[in-house]
Amino acid sequence: MNDTILYGFDYILYYYYYYYNVFIGYPLVVKISIFIILVSILISFILFIGILILYMGKIRERKILHYLKVTYRDKVKTIAVDPAVHSVEDIIVSLNYDRKKPLGVKQKRLLTRLLALFKVELSDRLNRTNYHNIILAFDLIPFFEREIQFARPRYRMRMLMWIRYLEESVSSVVLTPQLYNRNSQIRKAAQATFMWDSSADPFRFFDNADFDSNFRPWDKIDIHNIFENRLRWNKNIPNVTQWIRAPKNEIIKPLFACEIRYWHKKDECPYLLDTFFETNDMNLRCEIAKTLGYMKYVEAEQKLTCSYTAQPEKVKQAIILSVTMMQSGLSVSFLCSAYFDAVDISTKMAALEGLFDYGIQGRHEFESLELRANISDVILFEHIKNPIINQQKREIA
């Protein structure tokens, strides 16, 4: 017998062909079963390794966080709440931060998170200048820019959010490529960050077809926050009337009518009134009516009440609310007739609520109507009068 001794790769190859031939000889059912068993075991093993890696990563993260807390927390907090302004250089010295040996990417990510946490904790006592200087002392702005440009989508997205959360800003040059990112979520976040701070035609996206077609309810909240922030930092917000009629998206039109209301742009009321009669969008009409009422544009009162009967129920309720907010004293009879003519119980209640809140005159009429009310309507009067039910309503308003 001349036995061949196998070494190294030949050995593996031999067993590979051996098991391959055994496997080939099995019936189909057994072949499939063995295949599934092997794949399941292999993937389970990979997942186990995955959990282990995630676990180790978490431990490492916890260690870094602990290090950052121990080293910087107290000092950062003291500086952040100090009413006296600390310069960047002073802060570097106080924190004992060596800029020649800066923190790593992971450490800076966690530091950003930690600073955001401090911002929430210290909210009222925070000295904005010192807080900004702390961020400069840690050299975080270049880090933010680097993350936005080169990090993975997850971190890129997070950073775009953190910047607004920390009320910081980055160079427009860094943001520009992201404004046209393929990923719509990143694109939107970048556009929001750009609008939030930039002065170079920041609201140009409102004219894009993409803005219209990809608009989400969340964008409403985002845009309101952007306007709010710009006003807080003494930056202008645009005249939004230009975008009221143009978009096709049903959420956008009422949004701009609402924004006019929140920012008290009373000059735009005549335009809104014209739009009220020209648009077919019911939601837009509702919001315009409320806006006109909120801004006490009494010139619109008669026109709105005259158009009342031709409107759908939802718009009718908005007109009642609008007239109530105007408090001109001229609409008691309108509210009474709205109550008598209402076919929808919500409209009826809106008319009664309007009367109840319409000064002494309205309250007097409300009481007299209550005395004459039929049995099914008595509960409506009681509902509106009840202070406990109203308490929640007032809180909601």
Place this chain on the structure above:
Amino acid sequence: MKNFIFDFYGYFVFFYSLLLIVIHTLCMVASFIAQRREKIFFSIPYIKKLLTDSPYTPGISIVVPAFNEENSVIANVKSMLCVDYPKYEVIIVNDGSTDSTLDKLISSFDLVEVPFAYRELLKSAPVKRILKSRRKEYSILTVVDKENGGTKADASNAGINVAQYPYFVDTDVDCFIEPNALYRLIWPVLSNHKKVIAVSAAMMISQGSRIVDGRMQYERVPHSLYPLFQELEYMRSYLVGKMGWASINAISNVSGGFGFFDREIVIAVGGYDSNSFAEDMDLTIRMVKYMRELDIPYKIPQIPETCCWTEAPSNLALLGRQRTRWARGLIQWLFVHHKVILNPRYRQVGILLMPYMLLFEFLAPFVEVGGVGVFIWLILTNSVNWTTVWVIFLMIYIFCLFQSTVICFFSYFVGSTYRRYVFAREGYILLVIAAMLEPFLYHPFITFFSLKGFFSYFTKRNFKWVNMSHKGFEGGEENKSVFVPAENATVSVTMQKRRVNDED
């Protein structure tokens, strides 16, 4: 002929299992992709900050039917009042309780009857009165006292009638809602271009967890047998099944235990059906049909993070009762909505989901029992090919274990607090052990209860709704969830004997 039948059955069962494995694998892949995407774009602090300050924040009503829940109602309502969201209300519907549920609510929250203009938009048993609290801190609480309607659906409908916000969460009194749950639920609604008509959220078993001051202090895997198996089942269902189906927008069920709905659509489809044994499944499919028939693009997403903890049936009798009802609900659901099956008008729901439910949810117990029967017959006739049998059994068993590894990974990946105990007794190790035992100690019972449910449906046995009385977040033992009330931070150990109501 006999051999042919057995061969045919053998191959049928094999390829049936194979198809199921393929579907589950696809669900796992789809779920993983969806979870990664969710992880990228969801940031709680940022969302919280914007929603807290915004006038556009949509309000949410939490509707909670309660029937004879005197043991748990106060602690649970308090935990619901601790939820973190700027605009929400809690509506407790006392469904004609015969115990002191209502009295306890009245005394604890200083409730008084108010002249509420109740509008019956959805059908329910008559409402006797509506109560609100005189205390400002409970102004978001409304209690609806109604006559017993016999079903949870009836009570939920009454709650929806009173709700004043555009969205509502339907849940149970035995549920603890995670404080950030409403932010998680509203995010898919706000971040989608399509109309989100409902959101399904992951639920976990509360036995084993500890809740202090309305907040979850720690969540641990239940240590008792049946809740542990149910935990595994819930995780598999939410993290793999529903996440997978949701990725093609074909979710079968937004759970009545904790489901988020668009109130307007729910009212348009007539609310919950009191005659249905699976009222949540029935409502979901009716909402889908409504949207498809009106050709309105819609979405029903699934959230992988745990938003709610619920008390699971802790013994076989209660579990059996629950599963029998679910089985009856499933078959009733398939009968009522049989026109959706393979109907291209309902797209993925008609073409994929409904046939799946029919083949793999309804038929599975029959196939399993048939398989056992054939196997026994083959043993008796000494015609078993043992090598093949072992390989096939091993394949099924290994795949079950593989699925459990996947859910542990997913759970860790989405950031479940079990990951604190990753290698401890309280964490995933227990779940893996449960997964090893499940096919022998749990699954046969579930199959039996399903068949029992089908049988009782076909034989039209009288079926009454019963109260699954709960212990609530009380007790101090390891296998019970613990609730420590806000004003009294000591653990109250009141082991109430569970009352088991007869089914028939």
